[in-house]
Amino acid sequence: MKHPFQLLTSDKSGKYLFTSNQNVIQVFNFGDGNVIGEWKDETESGQLKTVKNDEKKGKAKFSQSISNYIRYLILDDSENYLIACADSDKSILIFKLDLNASNCLNLIKRQQIPKRPSSLAVQDSIVVVADKFGDVYSIPIDSEISDMDKLEPILGHVSMLLDVELVKSKNEKPFIITCDRDEHIRISNFPKSYVIKGYLMNHKNFVSKLFVPHFDSSLLISGGGDDYICLWNWYNENLMQKIDIRELVEEYLDDFHLPPERIRKEQEEEEGKLIKETSIAQISSVTIGEKSYVIILIEHTPVLLFFEFVNNNLKYFQILKFEDNIVNFAVTGDEIIVSLDSETLVKALKFDIEFKIDENEIVSRIIDQISINTDSNFQQLYPISSLRKRKENEF
Numbered sequence: 001m002k003h004p005f006q007l008l009t010s011d012k013s014g015k016y017l018f019t020s021n022q023n024v025i026q027v028f029n030f031g032d033g034n035v036i037g038e039w040k041d042e043t044e045s046g047q048l049k050t051v052k053n054d055e056k057k058g059k060a061k062f063s064q065s066i067s068n069y070i071r072y073l074i075l076d077d078s079e080n081y082l083i084a085c086a087d088s089d090k091s092i093l094i095f096k097l098d099l100n101a102s103n104c105l106n107l108i109k110r111q112q113i114p115k116r117p118s119s120l121a122v123q124d125s126i127v128v129v130a131d132k133f134g135d136v137y138s139i140p141i142d143s144e145i146s147d148m149d150k151l152e153p154i155l156g157h158v159s160m161l162l163d164v165e166l167v168k169s170k171n172e173k174p175f176i177i178t179c180d181r182d183e184h185i186r187i188s189n190f191p192k193s194y195v196i197k198g199y200l201m202n203h204k205n206f207v208s209k210l211f212v213p214h215f216d217s218s219l220l221i222s223g224g225g226d227d228y229i230c231l232w233n234w235y236n237e238n239l240m241q242k243i244d245i246r247e248l249v250e251e252y253l254d255d256f257h258l259p260p261e262r263i264r265k266e267q268e269e270e271e272g273k274l275i276k277e278t279s280i281a282q283i284s285s286v287t288i289g290e291k292s293y294v295i296i297l298i299e300h301t302p303v304l305l306f307f308e309f310v311n312n313n314l315k316y317f318q319i320l321k322f323e324d325n326i327v328n329f330a331v332t333g334d335e336i337i338v339s340l341d342s343e344t345l346v347k348a349l350k351f352d353i354e355f356k357i358d359e360n361e362i363v364s365r366i367i368d369q370i371s372i373n374t375d376s377n378f379q380q381l382y383p384i385s386s387l388r389k390r391k392e393n394e395f
Contacts, residue, residue: 014333081122162387282296
């Protein structure tokens, strides 16, 4: 069985599909489905090296899976560079794209950072990297590799950072927006990020996703461990709308969404029943003609939620169900490509009055060329729910 794509992204035109699968990045021409670029991370993590040495010495094998995979795929504004994170050595990977070469991926920089990256953003040739210890670093795309020990964070949270966005106000003043496991959303100046502009306060659980829609950069959509998403005017720090998602996805929640067994009894005693928990895995948008839609993925569900942006509000438009759970998706021009946790692997959507599954021959060619085959050792496909804080780990 082929391993599902963990990440998908696309250029603005939708001509090229960028994917990650375990420790492999592949780039596909979406016109014919051919692979035009491939790169494999051959670097072993320190943990994996230790396990192999222990096995040689006859020591017991490590019981849990060792992660050595690609986290995050984004293109810079010019779409001349692809930026990714490697789990193996906690590094930022910067590829120069040459779409006329036999392999379009040319790794020009591998910058290690002190802690494992948790999110990326890029603007004006600057990559900002958030890490699991709450720090954010600024890395110029075209600079020399820096000594990891000399990297200085430009801002910090006291909690694990989960997402970061670089935005500009209407007068082109740059800001950085960060969110964390303690339900905080902070707006800071950029690059002088020690100057805090303000906070967006309405979430009660962790905030895993921030999204500034392409159709209006004054807006911010946030979501995480709550049963709702928030629509903000981020510069004015104004909550414009809070949208309930639980009632839309309730029937698609399963045992995965129950709290850990160790706290179920306590929840039943307090609430009188077990409550299934939702976690936002992805937020994106697509414009079809003159209409714009926001797309929401709830972790470990087989559905995409579509909201139309009308009169400065998000109006529920459609829910589209697949046969299998969705891992990730990407907007490719006016189409949507979906990665599935099944042998089907990939589906395409097109718009015809509403969003529909398109039996696309190009998708079939892409599936045939997925390079990772595995019957076991699937990398973690659903990591978001583990971010939820429980009473025993609150501090």
